[in-house]
Amino acid sequence: MRILITGGAGYIGSVSVEAFVQAGHDAIVLDDLSTGHRGAVPEKATLEIGSYGETDAVVGLLRKHRIDAVLHCAAKSIVGESMTDPAKYFRENVVGGIALLEAMRTAGVKRIVFSSTAATYGMPERTPIAESDPVRPINAYGETKRDVEGAIAWYGHGYGFRSVVLRYFNAAGASARNGELHSPETHLIPNVLAAAEERRELTLFGDDYPTPDGTCVRDYIHVEDLAAAHVLALLATDPADPRTGPPAGPCQPLICNLGSGTGFSNRQVVAAAEAVVGRGIAVRIGPRRAGDPPVLVAGADRATEVLRWRPRHGTIEEIIGSAWAWRRANPNGYADPRA
Ligand SMILES: NC(=O)c1ccc[n+]([C@@H]2O[C@H](COP(=O)([O-])OP(=O)(O)OC[C@H]3O[C@@H](n4cnc5c(N)ncnc54)[C@H](O)[C@@H]3O)[C@@H](O)[C@H]2O)c1
Structure with missing residues (x-):
């Protein structure tokens, strides 16, 4: 086609x-x-x-x-x-x-x-x-x-x-060739990895949500x-x-x-990223962002049954690991986005 x-x-x-x-x-x-x-x-x-x-x-x-x-x-x-x-x-x-x-x-x-x-x-x-x-x-x-x-x-x-x-x-994640590079970046995983690279503090928005550890839960x-x-x-x-x-x-x-049908809290994502990069990531808790639902997890049965789609990258460590590998291989991102 x-x-x-x-x-x-x-x-x-x-x-x-x-x-x-x-x-x-x-x-x-x-x-x-x-x-x-x-x-x-x-x-x-x-x-x-x-x-x-x-x-x-x-x-x-x-x-x-x-x-x-x-x-x-x-x-x-x-x-x-x-x-x-x-x-x-x-x-x-x-x-x-x-x-x-x-x-x-x-x-x-x-x-x-x-x-x-x-x-x-x-x-x-x-x-x-x-x-x-x-x-x-x-x-x-x-x-x-x-x-x-x-x-x-x-x-x-x-x-x-x-x-x-x-x-x-x-x-989330990356292929061997392409990864996530936005400016500004508003997504959690690239921001966690940037904080790890730059050894700076990461802000999580709220830890008083009705979730097991108080931070928002998302499906990656x-x-x-x-x-x-x-x-x-x-x-x-x-x-x-x-x-x-x-x-x-x-x-x-x-x-x-x-979606994967599984949710991970912001704190779980940070912990998984720490395991992937092999160092601690400092976190501070900021105020909630307006309009952030506590939990967003997909029921993805229809894609499985009707499209016959099966996600192959199962674990959050695998997803974060691919994003980290791409960043390490492309420290300057795409050399010249407009060239
Ligand atoms: N990233 C996510 O987690 C996520 C989640 C849900 C939905 N989406 C949707 O997926 C799509 C892709 O998201 P992404 O994260 O890859 O965004 P992105 O910003 O990386 O990609 C969008 C692309 O569209 C191009 N573009 C924007 N306006 C255009 C225009 N008028 N004409 C031609 N090109 C134009 C941009 O240059 C860019 O290459 C979007 O529609 C977004 O709403 C993304």
């Missing part, structure tokens, strides 16, 4: 590009390099620099590369920023997302896998969270993802778009396992595949959580 991957120069996108290339597909990356890195795009993929929000240009790309399906991985995704600058998130994620769908409609490309998030659930009523649980985001980022999920569903109903919506929990899934799920999801959008609808007529998105 010929696949357009928006955000393929970013963290999850680039590892997914590796998986598509490995599986024998042609990968065309569309990325504006706003938070991604040119060096993250594997040599066997084609990089087109631009925004997925430019409908006419995207129509041209879809036609030029004879694209069969789209993995829409690009987005703005910093929760705190989405609260102080929601306009940016609605413009980029929602207006841009609709522009992409319109380009696909114009070019007759009707297969899409969408990178969504556990943030769509907001404060969950129970754990693990099932896909059928209420979707009530508590930050602008999650709201924009819910909006795009909704648009995709209606494009399925009205125009026969076949889709898989993947709600990721916490992506290896980025290579996410990448493998993308390949399976794209295959499920085949017009002959009943998992995403009948061969013609209205289709419903297949929505799957992607």
Whole structure:
């Protein structure tokens, strides 16, 4: 297949590009390099620099590369920023997302896998969270993802778009080639490892949550396992595949959580990182961050049963170990992100 991957120069996108290339597909990356890195795009993929929000240009790309399906991985995704600058998130994620769908409609490309998030659930009523649980985001980022999920569903109903919506929990770890490098970095594991490298104190946000050790509990899934799920999801959008609808007529998105089904507290992550790096990491407790649910753990049975997806990187030490190995091998990150 010929696949357009928006955000393929970013963290999850680039590892997914590796998986598509490995599986024998042609990968065309569309990325504006706003938070991604040119060096993250594997040599066997084609990089087109631009925004997925430019409908006419995207129509041209879809036609030029004879694209069969789209993995829409690009987005703005910093929760705190989405609260102080929601306009940016609605413009980029929602207006841009609709522009992409319109380009696909114009070019007759009707297969899409969408990178969504556990943030769509907001404060969950129970754990693990099932896909059928209420979707009530508590930050602008999650709201924009819910909006795009909704648009995709209606494009399925009205125009026969076949889709898989993947709600990721916490992506973590690295492939041998690509790792997590954001600026600013808001994710726990890279921040724990940076604190270890720089021998400085790490701040955890709150230790008075109703969890065993008082710190928040999250579900970490290896980025290579996410990448493998993308390949399976794209295959499920085949017009002959009943998992995403009948061969013609209205289709419903297949929505799957992607997580390990196991939660680790912030303190457990720090302890695992200490074991991986072989030294202690000093921790201070800061105030809670607004809108952090105490526990977010995926019920991922649907991905297992319907997509036949099995995460292969089981332990938190393995996940953190791969992130640490990547950082050690790439102390300067991607040498020149914009070159
Ligand atoms: N990292 C996580 O734990 C996590 C969890 C849940 C959901 N997600 C979702 O997964 C996706 C990827 O996340 P990530 O952590 O890899 O982020 P990232 O910032 O590393 O990657 C995003 C990529 O999209 C590109 N991009 C942004 N706006 C663009 C535009 N208008 N046109 C073209 N390219 C554009 C960026 O340059 C970057 O390469 C996002 O949609 C995010 O919301 C991530």
